[in-house]
Amino acid sequence: MDYYSILGLAPGASVAEVKRAYRRLARRYHPGINPGDRQAETLFRQITEAYETLIDQERRQRYDTGAAAPPVHSEQVFEFSGFDFSMKAHGAQAATFSELFAEALHPVPALDRTTPQAGADLHASVSLSFEESMRGVDRQMTVTRQVPCGACRGTGFVRTAESKCPHCHGAGQVRWARGHMVFTKACAACDSTGRERQRACATCGGHGRAVRTESIAVRVPAGIVDGAQLRVPERGHAGRYGAPAGDLYVHVKVQAHPVLRRDQDDLHLIVPLAVYEAALGARIELPSFDGPVRLRIPPGTQGGQRFRVSGRGVPRRSGERGDLIVEVRIALPAVIDERSKELMRELSRLHPGDVRQDLAKEFAAPQQLPTA
Secondary structure, three states: OHHHHOOOOOOOOOOHHHHHHHHHHHHHHHHOOOOOOOOHHHHHHHHHHHHHHHHHHHHHHHHOOOOOOOOOOHHOEEEEEEOOOOOOOOOOOOOOOHHHHHEEEEEEEEOOOOEEEEOOEEEEEEOOOOOHHOOOEEHHHEEEEEEEEEOOOOOOEEEEEEEOOOOOOOOOEEEEOOOOEHHHHEEEOOOOOOEEEEEEEOOOOOOEEEEEEEEEEEEOOOOOOOOEEEEEEEOOOOEEOOOOOOOEEEEEEEEOOOEEEEEOOOEEEEEEEEEEHHHOOEEEEEEOOOOEEEEEEEOOOOOOEEEEEOOOOOOOOOOOOOOOEEEEEEOOOOOOOOHHHHHHHHHHOOOOOOOOOOHHHHHHOOOOOOOO
């Protein structure tokens, strides 16, 4: 707290002035005069604290040297200038404590127009087909972002011919009243100089930035995975006072493929195989994104057996690729005539064994519990 401002005194006030100010304010805000008014009670405690500090020479010296005083920025110092009964009261006559001392005891910090402020990041999303994720693609993203104002080049001000500050009328200080109480503070528009050399940019309202919708090219690399996030540097909102712009983050959504399944850098494909192809062996041709793939099926291939085709999987950053894993499923023919049925019966007579005999043995075998 600024004890001098609370008592309405200037630094260096005499002991007699401190006593007079205390008596004047105490009579007005004493809890006995304002029963039930908590704001008046709070102010009275602050007035008493200020009086007890400034009336004691040792405590006052420590306060003046900053040992007990919080740092106060010069542009935010408020001064209570006393009472002026010639002025018209602003607002209701029965002003509360908050209305009378709001700006003096709780000043709003001045906007820092010198410290660089980095721009905020932007987020967007893009949806790709499975094939686009494999090959890579260039996409144009339409984003609405803040850019430096062209009129003031991002400063928020435009220079004008030097003239008297219209806010403080050349005084360098701004005065305002609450009831009959008059307060004074430094003019932020002219930095207390009383002269105006620049004005807030009318185009951006002094913010230094304007809003623009633009198209940004985004390169999606081959092999990108679903849920990945791409970063486009400095394509977010513009920074202020020389700070860099934020980044644009693009969330990638890859649609599922109807027959392919991705597992890290490998692709899995289930292929139907005719009975005779599985029994006799065959050479089959499979489609892929890089042209047909020829696969040799050896005789006696069983359903569920897997084959690996190297270099036909997902592209890697190193330039290499994962593999294509092909799993075969036996597709039975549709038996529609007697000749086909007779061939199946003949096949069963040639191979009379029970194909499920091992399953029965495993089911009947005692289970071995693991030991601790």
